[in-house]
Amino acid sequence: MVEEYNFYVELSTNPVRFEPISKATNVFYDEVKRQVFAVRSGGALGVVVRGPDERTSTTFRMEDKGPVISIKFSYDLKILAIQRSQKTVEFINFHTSVDSAEYSQSCKGKNTKIIGFxxxxxxxxxxxxxxxxxxxQVIPEKKTLxxxxxxxxxxxxxxxFADNSLLLLSSSTLGNVLNPFHFKAGTILKMAKFDVDLPQVPKPAKLCLLERDVTIANLYKHLYIVVLRHQPRGPSSKGAEIVLYQLQKESPAKKTDVLKLNMSGRFAVNVVDNLVVVHHQASKTSMIFDIRLPVTESDGYVNYHYPVLAPLPIRPIKLRVAGIPTQTGLExxxxxxDLYSPNWVVFQPNxxxxxxxxxxxxxxLRLEPLVTMIPEKCRLIDFLLLRKESKKVILVVCKQVLLPGQQCSLAIIARMFDKLNQVYRNFLEDEQLAAQNPEGGGTPKAAAARPAIIRKIVIDQSDMYTHVLTPIAERKDxxxxxxxxxxxxYIRSLNHYQIPVQHFLYELVINTLVHHNCFYQLHQFLQYHVLSDSKPIACLLLSLESCYPPAHQLALDMLKRVSTANEEIVEVLLSKNQLLAALRFLRSVGGADSASARKFLDAALNTADSMLFYTVFKFFEQRNIKLRGHPQFMPGEHCEKYVKHFEATFGIESLAPLP
Known part of the structure; x- marks a missing residue:
C-alpha cells in the first residue's frame, strides 16, 4: 500500500490490445479517430482496426497493392484513405463492407512528393x-475528388492537431520557420508564421528543428506550439527545456513559457488534465508542469516553470498474456x-x-499521492483546483490540515479557505450571469471578445460542512x-468574498459553543454580529432558553432585525404569554390592522388573567371602530365565544357602545 503513494503518473489499466508489429504486420495510428490499424500483408490477410469503442473498431480485407505508408478513416468512417506511395492516395468507400473498386488522387507536379495526409x-x-x-473534397458517389x-x-x-483542425508546417533550411494553417469547411485559413529560437545554428546550415521535437497542445483553452529545445552538450549545459509558443489569432505566435527540464537525452511529451507531462527515457522518470501555478521566475514576457514535483517513474503495471497451453486452453x-521502452511512441494528448x-x-494523473508529496498546502490547493476530478482530494486536504498531528496554523488554513471561496465566488457570479442571459451571452462578437473561462473545481458550503467541518467538530481529540x-x-472568508453564509454553518458554531457551555462567547458572537441574523438562527436560540435564559431575548432582538420575521416575533411573544408586548410590536410595525383577533383573545383567555383579557378585548374593539366605524367583530372572525365571555365577566355595559 505504501508503494501506491510513490507514483503520480500511471497508464490505463486496460490497454487497447492489437496485433504487434512483425515482418507480416505493420501498425499505424490515426490521431484524429484514435484508431490503431494492424495491416497484415498489405491488407490481403486482413486489417484489424481498434478504436476507443465498438463503433470505431472493425476488421476487413483489402487487396495487397504494396506496402502501406499511412491509412486513415474519414470523420464519418465511410471512406478509407490509404497512402502506398509518395505520389498517390487511394480511397475505398466503406459502408458495411469494403467496396472492391478503389479510386485515387495524385499530387500535383512531377517532382512533388506527398509527405502525409x-x-x-x-x-x-x-x-x-x-x-x-x-x-x-472526396465525392464517394462518383468515386472522384x-x-x-x-x-x-x-x-x-x-x-x-485534429481537435482544432490545425496544421503546422516547417519551412526554411533550418526548419525553424513554422506556418500554422486552420481548416474550416472547404477552405484553409493561413495564420501568421513565426520563427522558433534555436540554441545554436550549425555551419553549413542544415535542418535543425525536427518533427519529433514539436507538438501542438491545448492548455487551459489556449493552443500552444510545444518545442523541445536541446542544449549543446558541455560542462555549462543546463539541460533541455520546452518552449511554449501561444498561438494568436492575428499575430505571430508568442513565446510565453519555458519549462526547465534540467536533464538531457530523449524526451516525449503528453498533455493530461492541462498539465504538460514530460517523459525522460534515460532516467525512466516523468515530470509534470502546470503553467497556471504562480511563477517565481519571469522576465516580464516569458514565465519560467520548474516541475511541480521531483521526477518519478510511471506506476508499474502488469500485462496479462497467453502462457503455457493446457487441456482447457492457454493459461x-x-x-x-517495460516502462519507457525504446519502442514507445507518444501521441497527443495522452x-x-x-x-x-x-x-x-x-x-x-494520480491525485491522491500528491497530498503527501506537496507539503506546501496552499500550493497544493492551487494545483488541485485546476484539476478535473479533484473535489474529493481537496476535501481530504482540508480535513487533513485540521487533524491532530497534521494541523496547520490558522493563517495557512485561512489562506486555503480564501483560495476555495474565491473560486466559489467566481462560480456564483458566472451562474448569475448565465441566469440573466440564458441564451449564452449576447452577440457572437461580444462572446468572442470575452476571455476563455478556466473552470475550476468548486467547493461550496455544503461540501465543507458535510465532509470537513462537521466531522472535525464531532471529534473528541x-x-x-x-x-x-x-x-x-471559514465564515470570515465567505463574508470577505460576499458569499451569503448558510445558516447550518452558524448552527454548527452555536451548537459547538453550547456543547462546551461557552455562553459568554456565544453572546459576544451574537452581539458583535459574527453570526449573522436569520430566522433559523433565532429559532435555534429560542430552543436554548432552558439552558441559557438570555437566549430568548437574543432571539427576539435578532428577529426584530430581520425585517421579514414579524409573524415569528408575534408567535414567540404569544408563546410566552406576552400578549401586550406582541400587540405593541404589531402596532409599531403597522401590523395591528391585519392581526387575528381570535388568536389573541384565545391566548388571553387561556392565561386566566381577566384584566389581560379585558385589555386585549378593548384593543380589538378600538381597532374595529377604526377600521369599520363600530366595535363589533365580523362573523368571519369567529369571536362570538370571546364576546360572550366578556359580557359574562364584565357585563354588557362594558362593551363599547354602538354608534
Missing part, C-alpha cells in the same frame, strides 16, 4: 507535400511492462503506443476552541 472535415482531405498543401484549394510553400515536415499469466507489444495506453476558530475563519 489528413482528413480535415467530412469528405475533405488535405495532402501535405514537399511543395505545399492540396485540399480536396475535387480540388478545393492549393497553397505553395516549401515543407520539411508537418504536425496536425494466462502476468508480465511486467496516448502511448508500444507497437512491438501490441498495446495502446492512456496516461493518467480536537480542542473545541480550535474548532470554533476554524469555523469562524
Amino acid at each position: 489528413n482528413w480535415t472535415n467530412i469528405n475533405e482531405v488535405v495532402f501535405v507535400t514537399d511543395h505545399g498543401l492540396e485540399l480536396y 475535387k480540388s478545393l484549394k492549393n497553397i505553395n510553400i516549401s515543407v520539411n515536415w508537418f504536425v496536425f 494466462m499469466r502476468e508480465v511486467n511492462i 496516448t502511448v503506443i508500444d507497437a512491438r507489444l501490441g498495446c495502446l495506453w492512456h496516461v493518467h 480536537i480542542k473545541y476552541k480550535f474548532v470554533v476558530a476554524v469555523l469562524v475563519e
